[in-house]
Amino acid sequence: MSVLVAVTGWDVAHWVERFQRLLPGRTVVALGGDYDPASIHYAVSWKHPAGSLSELPNLKAIFSLGAGVDHLMNDPHLPDVPVTRVVDPDLTARMSEYVVMHALMVLRQQRRYQKQQAETVWLDDRDQPAAQDVRVGVMGLGVLGRDALDKLQVMGFSVSGWSRSAHLIDGVACFSGEDGLKPFLAQTDILVVLLPLTPDTRGMINAELLKGLAQDGALPKPVLINAGRGGLQNETDILACLEDGSLGEAILDVFETEPLPAASPLWHHPRVVVSPHNAAMSAPDAIGQLVARQIGRMEQGQPLLHLVEMKRGY
C-alpha cells in the first residue's frame, strides 16, 4: 500500500520526504523509482507526465497538490479513479490578500504616488473615487471567488459575480451563463478572474470580453486582474486593449507560458503588473497534511473531500 509522488517542476525528494513524515508506516516512492506498480494505491500529482499514472492496477485515488486540476486534464490516459483538489484555507486567504491589495492599489492610485515619490513630487489632487463607486466583478464563484467578494465588500467596493451556473450570494449581484456575461461585464470596472481552466474557459479573456467592460465607471478605464490561470487569457488581445484604450491596466499573476518569457512585452508595459504566479500559494506542509488527511479518510471509509467533477473539468 504505497503512495506515489508524481510531480514535475517541484523538488520530488522534498515531497517524498514530506509524505514519509506525514504518513508514518507507509511506503512513499517517487515516479520512475524502483517499485511494484501493483503496490501503488494513491498518487499525489503536480503536473505528472501524461500517461505516467496509467499502469497502476490498484490505484484508488489521485490527489492534486494544488487547487487547480487543469494539469490533470491534459492527461488523456488519466485513470478513472476519484480525483481531489486541495482546498486550503490559507490558500484562500492568500488569494483574497492579492485581490484586495491590487484592487486597493488601483482605487488609491498607488502606482501614481510611487512615481511621484520617485520624482520628488508632492501633489494630491484628491480625485480618487470612493470604493463604493468602483464596481468589482469577480468571475468564478467557488471558494476563492466568494472569499474575495466578502473581503472586497468589507473594504467598501461594490461587487458582483459571474459564474457558469447560477449562484445566490447575500448582497452580491450574481450573473450566470452565456446570457449573463454581457450584462455582468457592462457594470464591471475592475474584473477579477478566478475561473478554473477548462476547454470552455480557455482563452475566454479576449478582446471581445475586455471591450465589454464598463467604459462609464468612476475609474479612468476598466482594469483586469487575472489570478486564475494563464490559459484563460489571450495576451495579444490584452496588449491590444491596453493600446486602443479599452483597458486601463492589467494585473497578471498568471500567463500563457510560465515563467513569463523574457521577451514578452508584458514585462515592461507601463500599465501591466506582473507577479510570478504567487497570488495564492500554500505552504507545502499544509498541502501535505491535507492530502494525508484525505488518505486517512479513504482508509476509514469516509467520503473524500473536494472531489473533482472530471466531466465538468473542475
Place this chain on the structure above:
Amino acid sequence: MSVLVAVTGWDVAHWVERFQRLLPGRTVVALGGDYDPASIHYAVSWKHPAGSLSELPNLKAIFSLGAGVDHLMNDPHLPDVPVTRVVDPDLTARMSEYVVMHALMVLRQQRRYQKQQAETVWLDDRDQPAAQDVRVGVMGLGVLGRDALDKLQVMGFSVSGWSRSAHLIDGVACFSGEDGLKPFLAQTDILVVLLPLTPDTRGMINAELLKGLAQDGALPKPVLINAGRGGLQNETDILACLEDGSLGEAILDVFETEPLPAASPLWHHPRVVVSPHNAAMSAPDAIGQLVARQIGRMEQGQPLLHLVEMKRGY
C-alpha cells in the same frame, strides 16, 4: 446670523461658494472680508490664522473642517465656544483603505515583486509569512483606529491596540497608558499610528519607541505606518532606526513639515514610502454637508456631534 469661513492652504472662494449652496438663506463670508463681526455666529476653520476668531462677540461654535483639531490648538486666542471635528464615514473608510493596502503590500512583499518585474526576474521563493503570523499594532483607538483594526482582522492579521486610556474591543488585545506601551510595542511587527497630535503625543514616534518594536517577528524587521500627524514623529530618529537595522520600512503619509521639503532624505530612501498626506481625505462636499448639518442641529437646540474636549486636546 452669518457663517465665517477661515481657511488657509485651501481655496477660500470654493468653500464660501459651497457653504452658500448648502446653507441657503444664510450669509457666508470669508475671513478678512467686509462684514460686521457681531453678525458672525459660526466659524468653519482649517488652519485659521491664530487670533483671527477672537473678536467675534456672538460666536456660538467653531467647526473644524477636518478630523484633526491640532490646527486649532495652536491658537492661544481661540474663543471659548464648542468646537467640533469632522467625523465622516467616507474619511474613516479611506484611512482603513490606506492602512490595509500598505499592511498587505508589506505582507506580500509587493515592492520586491515590483522590483523583480522592472528587472525581468521571475522568482518566487514563497517565503511570505501568513497574515495571522504578522502582528499589527494600532496606536490610537478612536473611530479611525477601530475601523482599521476591524478590517485588518478580516484580512487575517493578528491585531492589538494601544491608547492613552483603557479600551475594550472584541477580539483585540488592548494596551493602555504609559505602562502598557512597552508590552504593546514588544508584540508589534507593523506599527500603525493613528494618534491625535497633542502636547503629550508630539514627537512620540522616536528612536526609543521604535527600538521597542518586536525584533522576533515573522517579518524580517518591524515596519512603521504613520497616517496620523507628522508632528507625532521624529524623522531623524526614523532614519537612524532604518540605518541601524531596528526598523525595516517606514510608510509615511505625514511629515514634520508639509509638503515634505525636496531636500528631505525620506523622499529617496529605499525603505521609505512617501505619500502626500492623502491617506484619508473627505470629499469637500461631504465635509460641507456634515458642517451644515451641525449648524442645523444647533439652531434646532439639538446637541452638537463630535465635540472636541479642548483640555484633552482631541
